[in-house]
Amino acid sequence: MTLQPERGMFPPILQRALRFVPPPPLGFVLTRAVRRLAHQRPDLFDRLDAYRHAHFIINPIDLPHVFRLIPNGEHASVEMLPRKDMPEGTARISGPLIVLLGLVDGTYDGDAVFFTRDLVIDGDTDAVLALRNTMEEADLTPAELLGFKGEVRKHLDATADKTFAKMRAYLNAPQAST
Amino acid sequence: MSLETTQDSHLLELVCPAGTPAALKAAAEAGAHSIYCGFRNETNARNFPGLNFSEKELNAGVKTAARHGANVLVAVNTFARAGDTELWTRAVDAVAASGAHAMIVADLAVLDYAATHHPNLRLHLSVQAAAATPESVNFYAETFGVQRVVLPRVMSVEEIVRLNKEIDTETEVFVFGGLCVMTEGRCSLSSYATGKSPNLTGVCSPPGDVDYQENGGTLSARLGGFTIDCFTQGETAGYPTLCKGRFQAEGETSYLFEDPVSLNAASLLPKLHKAGVTAIKIEGRQRGKAYISQVVKAFRTAVDGLREGKTSEEEVSAMLASMTEGGRETTGAYKKIWR
Structure with a gap:
């Protein structure tokens, strides 16, 4: 057993411990966040075209849970499911949590982490590309996604930036693209 | 500050x-002199x-770019x-109405329509025209x-020198x-595998025809059902384009x-400038903001350094190593070292 994290993944001991931690209601929080975004910027979801009805499986490989995202504008949903119940979906995007978070906030270039195989894509590549390009255009910060505004947002984003940078260094994650 | 005033101060225009739109903003903020984009259609x-x-x-x-002193070029x-x-x-009508600096065109019919109906619209010949x-x-x-004219990526520096001596048109190179x-x-090639054309519908190796399958650590990349490449565990992956299979x-x-x-001709910027090239172009409209910011910053530093006689080859390569397909770079045809 090694405590040295492998290329951005939580150390095995932490991965095992997380199996015993009750999951937070992330599905509910993220569903509200995506629906709020769709209400504020409906044009953004036009980029998805037919893929707004697609089922995207977001698979943080170092967590005991996966997420199913259906980005259907104000009817969007995000479900958190135990890994053992991982559904098929239209497409699956897999990688360490810190890499997936880096794709959301623009720290990583999707192609670059795909070429280095820190990110794995299964299923409909067209759908993944549409989602990636929509997220790129959304240009969201973590606090913005969760609906915070003004000074609180700035403070939370600054804290998140520092925390993620420290996590990337500690977890031996790929170098940030920005 | 308009491009007309900045153009005097740089030896090569960075396109x-x-x-x-988020990538356009990122490019403008990172120091692009010009930014090229296209419409959401064929x-x-x-x-x-x-x-x-x-x-x-x-x-x-166009307005966002102007605020940063950059021009917009639209690819039709x-x-x-x-x-x-x-x-x-x-x-074409929409580009003319947008106030974009120029339109990048390949097709004779489109060029004719633009020249006839919008005589004041600046025209750049796309690399797709292969002139x-x-x-030609x-x-x-x-x-x-x-x-x-945007030159095809099959020319050596010496060929570009010779061409520039015989034309009055500006040249732009990748x-x-x-x-x-x-x-x-x-x-x-891509049309044979997928039935969709890069030249008519704008998609070389369309992602809808691409799939990846990982089996026992080996990643297979397929296009239109054909396996184009397999990558063993730890090997950097690539996109399944037939010419790189x-x-x-x-x-x-x-x-x-x-x-x-990936092409990286940072080491050749002084030679390209000497060859009479007006503008250098970065490929990657399909890439994200992180790529755009990093690559544009690196090349802007290199272009600015040219005036002082600096070569920024090593700095650029170090900054961009993680951005390249296959994790490797080439100077392509410019040095004519291909097999």
Whole structure:
């Protein structure tokens, strides 16, 4: 057993411990966040075209849970499911949590982490590309996604930036693209 | 500050890609002199899902770029369908109305429409037109008033020097990013595998026809059901474009046309400037903001350093190593070292 994290993944001991931690209601929080975004910027979801009805499986490989995202504008949903119940979906995007978070906030270039195989894509590549390009255009910060505004947002984003940078260094994650 | 005033201060114009308004903003903030983009339809050669601009977004993008002293160039560079040119002529009208600095075009019918209906619209000849001889470049310049030609990525620096001596048109060359090794605008490899054309519908190796399968650590990359390459555990992956596939021929497995590498001609900027090149272009409208920011910053530093006689080859390569397909770089045809 090694405590040295492998290329951005939580150390095995932490991965095992997380199996015993009750999951937070992330599905509910993220569903509200995506629906709020769709209400504020409906044009953004036009980029998805037919893929707004697609089922995207977001698979943080170092967590005991996966997420199913259906980005259907104000009817969007995000479900958190135990890994053992991982559904098929239209497409699956897999990688360490810190890499997936880096794709959301623009720290990583999707192609670059795909070429280095820190990110794995299964299923409909067209759908993944549409989602990636929509997220790129959304240009969201973590606090913005969760609906915070003004000074609180700035403070939370600054804290998140520092925390993620420290996590990337500690977890031996790929170098940030920005 | 307009480009007209900044152009005097740089030796090479840095032309950068934008697939979304957010990427356009990132390119402008990172120091692009010009930013190229296209509409969300078949009129441009990067017609990928979720990518590109609506007319409204283009109009706003022109203003965003102007605030940073940058110009917008709009690619309407696929070949119009015979008897069904309305999509292309509408795109030309929209570019003219947007206040964009220039339009990048390949098709004769589209060039003719633009020159006839919008005589004040600056025209750049797309790499898709594959114009590489004085005769062809001069034809486009004399017939349609084309003011700049984007050269195919199959020319050496020496060939560019010779060409520039025989034309009055500005030249623009690719210096970084995905490397098309075929004569662009005339390649049908992807069409054979997918039934969709890079030149007519704007999609080389369309992602809808791409799939990846991981089995026991080996990643297979397929296009239209054909396995184009397999990557063993730990090996960097590539996108399954046929010209960069690994095939068996005469009992040997190899990259027959080109390895999955990216072009990086940072080391050649002084030579390209000396060759009379006006503008250098970064490929990658399909890439994200992180790529755009990093690559544009690196090349802007290199271009600014040219005036002081600096070569920034090592700095640029170090900054961009993680951005390249296959994790490797090449100077492509510029040095004519291909097999």
